[in-house]
Amino acid sequence: MFIQAITLFPEMFESITEYGVTGRARKQDIWQFAAINPRQFADNKLGYIDDRPFGGGVGMVMMAEPLFCAIQAAKQQFSGSLKNSRVIYLSPQGQSLSHKKVLELSQLDNLVLLCGRYEGVDERVLQTAVDEEISIGDFVVSGGELPAMMLMDAVLRFVPNVLGEIASAEQDSFADGLLDYPHYTRPAEFQGMAVPDILKSGNHALIAEWRLEQSLRRTLTRRPDLLVSRELLPQETRLLDKIRQESDE
């Protein structure tokens, strides 16, 4: 997968291109990255890429021309199938990023992430050069770079070989539509708190059932909305009934 970020701050992306599992995978050429700074396409000597908003109001707006040129430049770098590509603008006005969308994006050959700053970008860029807008949550951050990196990290976990043999994104919480179960490691006792005995039993079937029950319990308690549209397996239905009976007692 070739990911390009259109950003005024290319260096920010070093946190995902140089570190952790994503950094290692990029260095192994399992995925590729390039940053394009729209300032190089400014048509003035001072490199202005923002201007005051028509209609007045606070702040500045990123101008259409430099961003449009940057997106065009990114498209000229595409590898693989041009059809299997997407240009995404990160913004609170977008569709909320979900596990389903992450899986969909992980199948692409090319991904261009437009990172806005200031009050946003000229609407005509969104109308002519952006395929979709995606939001990472109902809040506002200072720019699109951190949302872009969150999207990249989530997507890259589903690109083959990024996580390597040991870990697997398929076992992530949300991969099965449930919240994650509790995790423990040594020591067996910490500040008087022991690790649940079942986890030291070596009985993998019982451990798997305990973990599923914990995931269901957490999901029912913290995010019951996730259970509304989720098809339940017979074992899950049985465990949920047990959990609900306990809370009714």
Ligand SMILES: CN1CCN(C(=O)c2nonc2N)CC1
């Ligand atoms: C112009 N800039 C405003 C701030 N911003 C976001 O708050 C955001 N992006 O994606 N999800 C979000 N929430 C990015 C775009």
